[in-house]
């Protein structure tokens with residue numbers, strides 16, 4: 001349930017979602033972004049669901065998710081696990097240790113590190129390690145959020161790709 005009052009959009013409660021205007025959706029989506037938050041939907045974060053949701057629209061290839069984060073504008077980074085980092089190290093002709101030394105520890109996950117944004121692997125308008133990029137990059141604008149041992153889908157609304165997907169879900173299409 002979206003707390004529309006929190007965003008000064010209580011009037012939308014009186015309007016069925018399928019009558020919302022583009023402006024209504026934009027106001028809501030902008031509110032999430034200014035709040036540094038992303039709506040969490042009642043869908044499990046698993047490969048099948050992610051694939052189906054991502055197929056609802058398309059990436060505009062703007063590269064913004066490699067440069068900044070809609071979720072934590074103060075500490076923009078992406079999370080990468082040990083195996084992912086080993087693959088990246090191999091791809092970039094360095095060692096896991098040398099690569100890790102450039103990254104920061106994840107505050108909660110012991111074996112994960114964070115690649116600060118703008119990402120060091122973004123150059124010439126594209127990801128230079130695409131085939132070994134961390135899973136979080138491949139599922140963006142969708143991310144997993146744990147709640148009582150279940151991972152749910154959160155939709156980042158910083159780009160039109162995420163907005164299209166969330167709009168589709170809100171409309172119950």
Ligand code: SF4
Pocket residue numbers: 058059060061062063064065066140141158159160161162
């Ligand atoms: S996922 Fe979104 S932010 Fe990232 S490149 Fe695609 S459209 Fe841009």
Ligand code: SF4
Pocket residue numbers: 065066067078119120121122123126127128129130133134137
């Ligand atoms: S690893 Fe590639 S896709 Fe992921 S943030 Fe860096 S440049 Fe973007």
